[in-house]
Every structure is written in structure tokens, then in C-alpha cells.
Amino acid sequence: MSVFTGRGISRRTWRFLARTDVAAVLIVALALLAAVGSLFPQLSPAVAGDPERLARWSAVVAGRYGALAGPLAAVSVFRFFRSPVFLVPLGILALATLVCTLQRWPAVWRGVFRRLVTLLEHLAVLLLVLGALLSSLGWREEATAGPGETAAIGHGSGLTLDVDGFTISRYPDGSPADYVAEVVVTGGGQQTRHTIAVNRPLTYRGVNLYLSGYRQTQAGYHVTLLAVRDPGYRLVVAAGILFLLGMVASFLSREFGADTAKPVATGC
């Protein structure tokens, strides 16, 4: 009758989470939820953190959904992918992935190659979730500098930026081919000169600087730069690469005839 003891319940939960059919149901649930979330405009943290932009955004939403805007916001459809409705099933799926990963270790020690491959893929998914969590700890900030102006970046970065030139190169038909800014970065008592262009950001002491926009006045170009600190990005990319490597390994294992798995009732 261990079913009713604490250990019995945790063991039953463990076994439940390790089941492939349970994972499948969670995957379907997440796919459906994501589809629902795509039906509503999402309030990005950048807009939410800026009172002026938030007010503009709220006005657009109020105009579009009318009387429904309030109730819809209350059930958090506009920040759907940060709401418990989406994050709880995602968390349970991550937990199930963890349980399945731990379950597979012993077989890997016994040298079952196919199990190692699945383990790598599950590990990659866990690292991806971890990377996304780390990313949520980062910050983003936009700063605009006109001619002769210095823009300061906050968040304790201690960086200031001077734009020392901005050029737009064009195709023969006049459409823009490239935007390039010459930027002088001051931070930690040092002053260095860099080129920042679209698709070619600058990484300076853990802060990425992007060219995000420009405005032309009689005084010259006012260039907007986006400063981003994202502690999770590298982990996310590494997880993606690990996932791909796992799949390549699974093809190899099939070529070597190691994939002799018979269909199972529920197992992980």
C-alpha cells in the first residue's frame, strides 16, 4: 500500500512523467496553446517597460478589441507566452524531459548507443529552457545620439556612445544597400572606435550594440543604437547545435544497425 505514502506518490509521479504518451499529450497541448497565442498581438517587455510606448500600445489594443480589451488582458492573452497558461505546461514538459534524461543514464553506462543519442537530445532541450531563462535576466536599452551628442547606456554598463559618422550606401536604383555607423565607445576609462552596421553588431564587454534606426534633420543624422545584454543567447545556440548533433548521431546509429527498438506501450 505504498501508493498512499509520500514515497509512493513521488514514485508514481516520476513514472507518470517518464511516459512517452504523457510527453506527447504535453507537446500537443503546447502546440495548440502557441497557435492560440499567435492570434493576439504580444506586448514585448521593451514596450511594457516604457510608459510612453505602453500608453500608445494600450490605446491601439483598446481601439481594436473595444470592450473585450479589458477581459482579454485580464486572462493575459497579450503577454501569453510569459503567462502561467503557457509556462506551466512548458515547465511540466521540461520536468518530464529531465525525468526521462535521468532515467536513461544507466542504459548509457551499459553502452546502449541509441539511448545516448536520445539522452543528448533531451539534454539539449533542457539546456535550451535554461538558456531562455537566463535570457530573461538580461536587459535592452535604446539610445539615440545626434551630431555632437553623447548617448549614455544605463543598467550599470557605464558605457557612453558618440556617433562619429553615418553613411547609407545605395544600389543604382536608389534603394538602400547598407547602413554603417562609426561609433566611439567610452567605458571603463577607455575610448575605442568601432563600426556598427545592420547585421554586424558590436560586442563590447558583454554588451551587444545594434544599429536600430536613424532620423535625418538639418543638423545631420540622429542614430539610434540598441544595447542588449543577453546572458542566455550562447547557451541557447549551443543547445540548438547539441540537438542537431544528437540527430546526426541518431542517423549514424541507424546506419550501424543499432536502431532495433520495438514499439513500446508507454516507456521513456
Add this chain to the structure above:
Amino acid sequence: MFTLAYFLLWLALVAHLARGARWTGRAATGATAAALIALTLGLIGRGLAAGHWPLTNRYEFALWFVWAIVAVYFLGESTAYILEIKWQERRVGAAVLAMALLVATYALLRPADEQAIRPLLPALRSIWLQIHVLSAAIGYAACGVAAGLAAVRLIQARLSDEWLPASGEIERAMERVVTWGFPLLTLGILSGAIWAQNAWGRYWSWDPKETWALVTWLWYLLILHVRGLRGWRGRRLAALVVIGFAIVFFSFAGLPALIRVVRLESLHGF
């Protein structure tokens, strides 16, 4: 060149459906090969004329999508080798060609200003964009080929046995195409994330297109998971594969309409 390829695809479809005679079988394979060559030459020509890889809008993506469906079916050893060459069985190919024609018709119906060759926007000048678009096109194409095979598997019970190869062969080919397509979908999302990080400083922003890429990815992840479960191989799995391509086609062709209806903003041109 693309009009010629379109004509050849129809020719190939009719020849694949024809019964019996040896020459119709040869015509079917020949027309498919000719269509693939025409598509390849057309894409090379378009790239040379533009001075950059033709990977910049929905029309060009659709062209690659068609090219990849024909290429995956025709060159993929798991499908063409087993079904078309080894089994001398060409009727299954008709379903795959129907998928190619679906996308090709969509491409032909794009408005003229979208079909025009344009210079490359600064944000699109990235190796990651090229990897992103190509792997997505081939990954999508694998979904299309698998769905063609799955559709045949589903209607098989209604046809006489001599018409088609054993259901096990079709299933095996379908599963192999899905297991090769899934890493390409993954690579498409990963390279897209790297590109977005380089271009906008954010690798994932829950843009509707990104969200639907996730929905697609999750659906094929589901297929790979239930495949190992007892009682899920065969017709049930085939049904999931057909639904999978419906999701792919929606997130490719239907999403702009959804974005217009719901009036969401999307950074994605295609």
C-alpha cells in the same frame, strides 16, 4: 523557365497516374527529371540576374519549396530509390507531385511586383538568412513529400492491391523522410534565431511566423515521439503526417492572411 517547369510537373503527374505501359513509366520519370532540371536552371538564372541568392521573398521561397519537393522525392534514396526505381512503382509519386504542384500553383499566382527581381535589403544580407531559408525550404519539402506518401497510405485500403506497393514500404519511406526533414526544420529555426540576434538583437520575439515555426516543430516532434508507441504506426501516423503538412502550408501561405485579419505586426516578409 518556371512556366516550363510547371508544365513538366503536370506532365509528370499525368504520366505517374497512367496505368501499365513501360513507356508511360519512363515518361513519368523523365518528365520529373526534366522539371527538376528546369527548376534548377531557373533558380540559377534568377540568382545570376539578381546578383544574389534568390532567397528574398515569398515567391522565391515558393520556388525553392517546389524545387526541394521534387529534389527530395527524386534524389532522396529512401523515397525515389525504394518506390520509383527499385519497386518500379510510380503511382505513389503522383501524390508527391500533387504536393509540388500545389506549391507551384501558389508561386505562379503571386502578384507581378513580388515576382520582380529586387536588390537585397541590408537586413537580408547575411549568411544565416541563406541557411535559414534553404533549410526551411528543404525541411518544408520533406514534410510535403512525407504527406504525399502518407496520403497514399491512407487511401490505400480503398484501392486494389496491385495498384500500390506494400503499406510497410510506404510507411518506411514516409518515416525516413520525416526523420530527415525534422533536423532541417530545427536548423531552419536555429539559423533564423542566430540571424535575428545579429539583425535585431533578439533571437526569439514571438513573432507570429516564429510561433508557427514552433507549432510546426512541435507537431513533428510529436510524430517522432508517438512513432515509438505501440499502435501508432501505420494509418494513425500517416494521418498525423498529413496534418503536419497542413500546418506547414498554413504557416507558409496562410499566415499573411491571418496577420492581416488579426492585424498583427510581423517582421517576416515570407
